[in-house]
Amino acid sequence: MQRVTIAQVSERAGVSTATVSRVLSGRGPVSAAVQRRVRQAAEELGYQVNTIARALRNSRTDTVGMVVPSISNPFFTSLVESVEHVLEREGKELFLSDARSDPAIEARRLASLAARNVDGIIVSPSHGTESGPAVQETADRLPLVQLDRFVGGTNTDWVGVDDVAAMRLVMDHLHEGGARSAAFVGSLLTNSSTEQRFAGFRRRAEELGMSVDPDQVLLGDYSVDWGEAAAARLVDTGDLPDAIVCADDLIALGVTRACRAHGVEVPGRVQVTGYDNIEFSRLGEPALTTVDQPRDRIAEEAVRLLAAASRTKETDRGPSAHIALVPTLVVRDSTRAGS
Amino acid sequence: MQRVTIAQVSERAGVSTATVSRVLSGRGPVSAAVQRRVRQAAEELGYQVNTIARALRNSRTDTVGMVVPSISNPFFTSLVESVEHVLEREGKELFLSDARSDPAIEARRLASLAARNVDGIIVSPSHGTESGPAVQETADRLPLVQLDRFVGGTNTDWVGVDDVAAMRLVMDHLHEGGARSAAFVGSLLTNSSTEQRFAGFRRRAEELGMSVDPDQVLLGDYSVDWGEAAAARLVDTGDLPDAIVCADDLIALGVTRACRAHGVEVPGRVQVTGYDNIEFSRLGEPALTTVDQPRDRIAEEAVRLLAAASRTKETDRGPSAHIALVPTLVVRDSTRAGS
DNA sequence: AACTTCACTGCAATCGATTACACAGGAGGC
DNA sequence: GCCTCCTGTGTAATCGATTGCAGTGAAGTT
CATH class of the missing domain: 1.10.260.40 (lambda repressor-like DNA-binding domains)
Structure with a gap:
């Protein structure tokens, strides 16, 4: 050919x-x-x-690999778009893989990207611990940056947002809107996102004197379905909190949908918040109050870190960088506007 | 490394x-x-x-390239997921690119994939005519299959659904629900999807004796925003049709949202239909009646065609295959249930 | 006993682009 | 007039895996 x-x-x-x-x-x-x-x-x-021949000779492919937990989660696709934009400016291409939230598949994808001699890898690990070995192993072979989520026990660069600070914004806003008790709906605590967000939630709730019923911390997965199920469960107990804080927008969309189905007024009876500010978050009924992550900045930093790592020899890399950017609160109609 | x-x-x-x-x-x-x-x-x-060295020697990379108009459109991401599934079974990888609905970017992506010696390319062309040269040129160099959308004047395989048949289902359903007039909201007629769907819409409307006001054929782009704007325009004219047929779910979500905002009851006052059956279509208020595309089958056929094309010599390829699969109607709450 | 046949293994060419090294010839310095 | 330096170009090695061809020895045939 x-x-x-x-x-x-x-x-x-x-x-x-x-x-x-x-x-x-x-x-x-x-x-x-x-x-x-x-x-x-x-x-x-x-x-x-022939880029193949060139790559063999130069051992450089001008290609970056990216692995995300789920390509059907709009948050990750928008992150991918941002990364691609940045890479394009540098004349690099993106090789995208979907781990389907499974550490085993993720490991295969990482290995396959490494075998294809990508210049670096950007990964948002699926699991907070099980993703560890594969990520570390890959990081030992080539430049690697973790994005958004991270996995414990590894020594790599990371870029994301300060989830704890974000939750402080959320809780303060809810408190201002009159909430004195809150529930939390997230995924299982097996990834850093939910973990950090929950930690931030719990800490600020305590500081503000908001009550959190341990039975109203519901953990499932990042999906609309789970949001609906969790909300239904909360409604069934007959003891609704003043606010339902969700670990991402998909869950929040499910929660508001279930509330509507059960005749629970949002934000009248219960306030609801999301996280990520995906495009569909404003399409909920009511439109979601959520946390916006500065994706372009995140992508920018990630690519910068990768480039830096490529330039330095593996041996004299300094300690890994952890860059936490500041997220912002996007107030819409699912919470009571504070005066 | x-x-x-x-x-x-x-x-x-x-x-x-x-x-x-x-x-x-x-x-x-x-x-x-x-x-x-x-x-x-x-x-x-x-x-x-070292896959690079192997690829150079074998001139085979076990990698398939895919180009979609927009990675943020959930329909395409689900299509990508299906394709990836199928490829995985064959031990191949997917190289995904986003054309951002721009034929120029698309052309660059195609060239770049070809330069990277992918074994074949799956593309859903952004534009019904302007995408032509790049697609044809790429198809001359390596196996290529068009997916979902296609571009005129090229000689390549194609897999998708029968849009005209789909619209027949939609129109019959609306008619059964009492609709005697209909509006159409799509993207500009610069891609085959809208084109075919509009053709199917118009033909069946005529056959059923449903009236279509030429001023109520609104063309913009595949986005929620456009759906909202178009619906607002329809409402403003004060002359609402019995049904609003949308070229995809994003548009339909925008339309129902605008209807709600303007106090127009769906499906009471006006019935609304989408197309694609993206995950969010059931989250609209009301949940959308839409057309489901058999993505897995589409993906399957596409990969099969690619494999077949790789096996035959370029010169003795037969005439190109056009495979139109049969879509199904998913009835939800945005239309009046028949009988 | 001479001849095939076959399983196994190594040598070296190959894929296509890049680049260290060598060399030719001209410009400039003394 | 001789030496150095620089520009411009070619030769050939290189990246790492694959494979056609050839050679070796053992087993099987007549």
């Missing part, structure tokens, strides 16, 4: 392959006349570099 | 690189004793093939 090679171009231009390579990659001195001849020959033959 | 090579393994096992390669790739006869030695040496050194 790949027909035209540098050899054919060199023949047509009447020069050596070395010269053609020098012209086309812009390295090394070549006289203007020869440059023209080579370029024209390349043009006429429709030459295109 | 890539440390262990076949040469080191061969040295440790006391054989030639040729033998190592034969053992590891399972080709050619090797005595059991040597096999053991080689495998053990490979194991001990933690050898992993």
